[in-house]
Amino acid sequence: MKNEGNPPRLKELIPAGEIQRRVGELGDEISGEFSQILMENDPPLILLGVLKGGFMFLADLARAITIPVEIEFVSLSSYGNEQTSSGEVELRISPPIPLKNRCVLVVEDIVDTGRSLSKLLQHLRSLGPKEVRICAMLDKPEARVVEIQADYVGFTVPHRFVVGYGLDAAQRFRQLPGIFLLQEPRE
Numbered sequence: 218m219k220n221e222g223n224p225p226r227l228k229e230l231i232p233a234g235e236i237q238r239r240v241g242e243l244g245d246e247i248s249g250e251f252s253q254i255l256m257e258n259d260p261p262l263i264l265l266g267v268l269k270g271g272f273m274f275l276a277d278l279a280r281a282i283t284i285p286v287e288i289e290f291v292s293l294s295s296y297g298n299e300q301t302s303s304g305e306v307e308l309r310i311s312p313p314i315p316l317k318n319r320c321v322l323v324v325e326d327i328v329d330t331g332r333s334l335s336k337l338l339q340h341l342r343s344l345g346p347k348e349v350r351i352c353a354m355l356d357k358p359e360a361r362v363v364e365i366q367a368d369y370v371g372f373t374v375p376h377r378f379v380v381g382y383g384l385d386a387a388q389r390f391r392q393l394p395g396i397f398l399l400q401e402p403r404e
């Protein structure tokens with residue numbers, strides 16, 4: 218952040234109640250569609266949370282999904298402590314997750330440039346899954362650099378810096394239950 222002595226202001230963009238309502242709808246939609254894709258003897262859907270930002274969405278979405286799931290995490294990082302993507306995406310999966318013939322739902326907080334998901338999908342597809350889909354709480358289509366579209370989206374947001382519900386600014390604000398615009402003091 219530019220000015221630590223004069224803290225930025227937060228302006229509410231999506232209230233917590235609205236997020237919870239939408240998470241419920243996504244849970245119903247995902248449960249219905251994957252119950253059609255999964256055969257009777259198939260192992261459960263894997264919810265693959267993307268750390269750190271996806272932790273809160275994954276926790277809520279998992280409780281809104283009514284079919285059996287397994288939960289795994291990957292760690293992806295591209296921003297450092299800056300407000301714009303560095304363009305370099307670091308992917309950490311440890312230990313390796315066996316995904317051969319599995320149905321996987323990637324659970325992300327936001328699709329911004331699309332670089333993070335693009336790199337993750339490339340890796341996941343190399344592991345031979347049966348089906349990979351993406352669920353993102355937020356989509357910022359105006360920021361897209363790599364062509365990629367989530368299968369399930371909570372809300373479309375403007376090309377502004379947003380925090381809360383897992384999303385941070387220099388590691389702060391992740392715990393907020395709603396989504397907020399980060400405004401500079403002069404705004």
Ligand code: PRP
Binds near residue numbers: 268295296326327328
């Ligand atoms: C953010 C966010 C997404 C990614 C989206 O993660 O959580 O994973 O950026 O941006 P992109 O579409 O431009 O790749 P970040 O790298 O900030 O790490 P964090 O989740 O640990 O905060």
